[in-house]
Amino acid sequence: MSDRGRVPGQDYGVKMIPYEDLLKHEPLREFPEIDERTPATLLFTSGTTGPPKGGYHTHRGLVLHTLSTALAVKNPPVNASQDDVAMVLVPMYHVHAWGWPWSTMLNGHRKIVYPGRFDWGHILRVIHEEGVTFSAGVPTILYNLLMHPDSPKYDLSRLKFIVGGAALPEGLLKATQARGMTVISGYGLTETAPVLTIAYLRPEHRDLPAERRNEIYLRTGINIPLVQLRVVDEQDRDVPRDGKTIGEIVVRSPWLFREYIGDPEKTRNAWRNGWFHTGDAAVWYPDGYVKIADRLKDVIKSGGEWIPSLRLEDLISTHPGVNLVAVVGVPHEKWGERPVAIIVPKPGYEGRLTENDIKNHLMQFVEKGEIPKWWIPDKVIFVKELPLTSTGKIDKKVLRDQYKDALPK
Incomplete structure (x- = not known):
């Protein structure tokens, strides 16, 4: 069963039926015997790093x-x-x-x-x-x-x-x-x-x-x-x-x-x-x-070195005032990319949580030797909500586009 016009690129010995056509007929009372290697489902990726891909x-x-x-x-x-x-x-x-x-x-x-x-x-x-x-x-x-x-x-x-x-x-x-x-x-x-x-x-x-x-x-x-x-x-x-x-x-x-x-x-x-x-x-x-x-496409490439956004998100999430956080790479004239943190504060912290609070929180991990100082985000932005994909993941494609001019040129 497939969307109309989207079928595998070669014959796998199974008839692909557009579900629009299937809905017009009565349900099958019993299924025919089929080979175990027959395609069962056709799915598309959620498109968090690029256009959805089907298989x-x-x-x-x-x-x-x-x-x-x-x-x-x-x-x-x-x-x-x-x-x-x-x-x-x-x-x-x-x-x-x-x-x-x-x-x-x-x-x-x-x-x-x-x-x-x-x-x-x-x-x-x-x-x-x-x-x-x-x-x-x-x-x-x-x-x-x-x-x-x-x-x-x-x-x-x-x-x-x-x-x-x-x-x-x-x-x-x-x-x-x-x-x-x-x-x-x-x-x-x-x-x-x-x-x-x-x-x-x-x-x-x-x-x-x-x-x-x-x-x-x-x-x-x-x-x-x-x-x-x-x-x-x-x-x-x-x-x-x-x-x-x-x-x-x-x-x-x-x-x-x-x-x-x-x-x-x-x-x-x-x-x-x-x-x-x-x-x-x-x-x-x-x-x-x-x-x-x-994700390889989400790694922040700054001055020829990699900054893993997930590690920064993990540490920022331990601040008591942080509900949700996403860190993305934003274009930078000198370093290529620099990290920017986008944060949804917890109730009671809206308007109180500051950029310095987050940077000082991360400095604790710098002083412990867990991360280098140059990983600290250049900018911290506070928002009411983060964009999500259809599967509930934070949509970093949207964030990268939305905040591509967040840092001074």
């Missing part, structure tokens, strides 16, 4: 993805089991709701809840009434659950939540832990069905103190079963597993796109030397975990 996933790929993710979430601290009540908060158009409609059923959860609408007061009430213990979504969903006026009325201490679609800021993690929640990171892309990694704990991590466990949860995770993952340099050589050297994540798995529809050049650029190149810059740790530093 397909096969029935075989989706079954294997479901088996792998169902196994991965059984690890601590999630420990998914038949006793859990799962709530599906990711829209189906966002990469099959991350496979949740299938993996939650496969894991035999006691109940699977669909809230019906994105009304955060309603969702909080349903979490309470249905006893929801397990969910997932983008950071914006967590933010909305915590900041809704009704939120303090509800006990969220039983809720386990996997964050994906964007990085989990440290400030947001600590805000959820203050409510007793268990929150960890996951990672994937539209091209990968989507899940590639989850930041679950391995046996050697279980006795770590809370702050050290948080370091694991804030990582992008470790590859789930059937995923091969490397972090490579520009010549596709493995970078050192030192947690410092930045490279690009490349992957193999049975559930990847085989092509970008109608775009052979992007297909060749992404699938090189037998590996899919994700476009995500990351560091690789000795234990095999990775942590994304940035």
Whole structure:
């Protein structure tokens, strides 16, 4: 099933039916036997770094993805089991709701809840009434659950939540832990069905103190079963597993796109030397975990050096007056680009939070040697809201365009 006129660039032995035509007919009473490698879904990327790109996933790929993710979430601290009540908060158009409609059923959860609408007061009430213990979504969903006026009325201490679609800021993690929640990171892309990694704990991590466990949860995770993952340099050589050297994540798995529809050049650029190149810059740790530093297109290139916007966002998010933050590179005559931070203050901090407050907050991390001084943003801008994509991610394309003249020429 496809939008009219958008079909794969070659014959895969399956008839692609425009959904506009399908709506005119009665539903099928039984499905025909089909080959497992037949395309099952046709999806488009959310377009956070450029125009959306389309591709397909096969029935075989989706079954294997479901088996792998169902196994991965059984690890601590999630420990998914038949006793859990799962709530599906990711829209189906966002990469099959991350496979949740299938993996939650496969894991035999006691109940699977669909809230019906994105009304955060309603969702909080349903979490309470249905006893929801397990969910997932983008950071914006967590933010909305915590900041809704009704939120303090509800006990969220039983809720386990996997964050994906964007990085989990440290400030947001600590805000959820203050409510007793268990929150960890996951990672994937539209091209990968989507899940590639989850930041679950391995046996050697279980006795770590809370702050050290948080370091694991804030990582992008470790590859789930059937995923091969490397972090490579520009010549596709493995970078050192030192947690410092930045490279690009490349992957193999049975559930990847085989092509970008109608775009052979992007297909060749992404699938090189037998590996899919994700476009995500990351560091690789000795234990095999990775942590994304940035999208390669979002890395701020200043004076020939890289400034990872996600790291700055992570640190800024720990200021008590910050709700949401995005850091983007803005053109600079001397340095090429310089970072600019755009911040939504918390209630009670509007009009009080200043640029100096944020810069002084970051100076604490400079003095500890965690970041260099030249990473501090040249400008801090306060806004009421940040632009979001259809999948709830902060839209940095819009911000880069909106603030391209924010710095003096």
